[in-house]
Amino acid sequence: MTEQKINILPDYMTALNAVDQFLTLNNRELILPMLRTSVIASPITNIEDLQIKSFSGSTKNFFITVDKILFKHIEFVDEKIRPNTFEEFLNILTSDDKNTMLYGVLSASFDTLDKRSMLCQNCNEEIIFDVKLDEMVHEDTFKNQWNKPVSVIDWRETLDIFGNGQLKITVKYMVESDILKMYEGNSNSKIKKLLEETGKPYSQSELTAATIDKIEIKQANDELLILDNYDSIYNFYTKAPIQLQKKIIEKIDTIELEDTMPVFYQEVQCPKCTTNNTFYMTDLSKDLLNELYKLL
Numbered sequence: 001m002t003e004q005k006i007n008i009l010p011d012y013m014t015a016l017n018a019v020d021q022f023l024t025l026n027n028r029e030l031i032l033p034m035l036r037t038s039v040i041a042s043p044i045t046n047i048e049d050l051q052i053k054s055f056s057g058s059t060k061n062f063f064i065t066v067d068k069i070l071f072k073h074i075e076f077v078d079e080k081i082r083p084n085t086f087e088e089f090l091n092i093l094t095s096d097d098k099n100t101m102l103y104g105v106l107s108a109s110f111d112t113l114d115k116r117s118m119l120c121q122n123c124n125e126e127i128i129f130d131v132k133l134d135e136m137v138h139e140d141t142f143k144n145q146w147n148k149p150v151s152v153i154d155w156r157e158t159l160d161i162f163g164n165g166q167l168k169i170t171v172k173y174m175v176e177s178d179i180l181k182m183y184e185g186n187s188n189s190k191i192k193k194l195l196e197e198t199g200k201p202y203s204q205s206e207l208t209a210a211t212i213d214k215i216e217i218k219q220a221n222d223e224l225l226i227l228d229n230y231d232s233i234y235n236f237y238t239k240a241p242i243q244l245q246k247k248i249i250e251k252i253d254t255i256e257l258e259d260t261m262p263v264f265y266q267e268v269q270c271p272k273c274t275t276n277n278t279f280y281m282t283d284l285s286k287d288l289l290n291e292l293y294k295l296l
Contacts, residue, residue: 028104029077032097033145033260034152034173038077041104044069049109052288059191059201059289060183066288067093067176070101073108092153093176095285096260100142102284103264107133118268122275129268129279136264136281144260156213159251161244165218171252172213181230182206191289201289204249209234211252 028041048069055062071089076082083089093101106113113131120127146152152173161167182202183191191201200207214228215236227233237245264281281287 026108028108030100030104031142031145032100033142033262034094034097035081035092036145037081039101039104040075040077041101041108042073042075043109044073044105058183059186059188060180062289063176063180063183063285066102070098070105073105074101087177090177090180091175094152094173095176095179096262098176099264099282099284100262102288103133103136103262106284107136116279118277118279120270120273120275121277123270123273125270125272127268127270127277129266131279131281132266135266138263138265141264142262144258146260147258157255159254161247161251167218168216169248169251170213170216171211171255173257174210178210178230182210195286195289199286201286205234205238205245208245208249208252209237212237 026043029038030041031038051065052069055065067090068086070093071083071086081092083092110133112133115128116131117126117128119125148155153175156170156172158168158170161169179202186202194203195201202210209230212233214226215233217225217227219225227236237248240248261282264284266279266281268277268279269275270277
């Protein structure tokens with residue numbers, strides 16, 4: 001007589017376990033352009049989708065919610081790079097890798113996104129179309145990767161502002177934890193205004209402060225004064241003379257880094273003249289932010 005296994009799980013849990021077995025078929029494997037490592041993205045749940053679409057709160061908390069969903073649904077193949085905590089995840093998450101993860105989770109979860117519209121470049125006809133996620137990736141979508149000999153997380157470059165060693169700044173590559181600091185204390189209305197006026201959800205001063213890892217100043221007695229936290233760096237920069245602010249920006253702009261932003265796009269045919277038009281979806285974080293402000 002064969003022994004029958006007794007199922008002690010509630011029926012809904014048994015059903016969910018059964019569903020999990022075929023939901024993994026929708027998983028997407030992607031290469032992160034900055035960390036240069038493979039990840040597997042899994043579909044989000046209806047509750048998580050609703051959580052994002054019905055969010056009401058600060059911009060910082062909105063992105064923390066999105067980041068927690070990514071942390072849950074992104075599996076790092078390489079255990080050496082895999083973050084063990086949410087804080088570790090935020091400290092290795094660059095914007096370009098986040099865009100890649102967002103695409104992975106979205107394409108694992110949905111076939112299409114909400115309808116979009118654009119004007120035909122040939123006849124100016126309005127084209128209304130579905131964003132088909134499976135059609136957004138092409139040979140040149142991930143054409144560039146981080147190309148420095150050290151990892152993007154460890155990369156630093158020190159700049160001598162006046163060339164005499166009196167004032168040095170060390171620049172880093174921003175990660176999500178830096179971006180969340182920029183949102184602290186800023187109202188949704190202020191961030192929305194910045195987004196509308198500049199195309200970025202933070203000011204140039206906030207961006208500069210978040211890019212600087214530390215500032216070293218040689219004092220009159222030759223002692224070294226070091227500023228190495230965001231608030232101190234931001235206050236120093238914003239209260240510095242305009243000439244010094246410009247000098248710092250000019251020095252930072254001399255650093256040449258490969259453009260590693262993945263380029264997601266879809267060819268859309270005009271129904272009137274049949275011209276193919278290209279719809280670009282380059283910054284998914286900004287798209288999410290625009291959707292948030294429609295809700296508030």
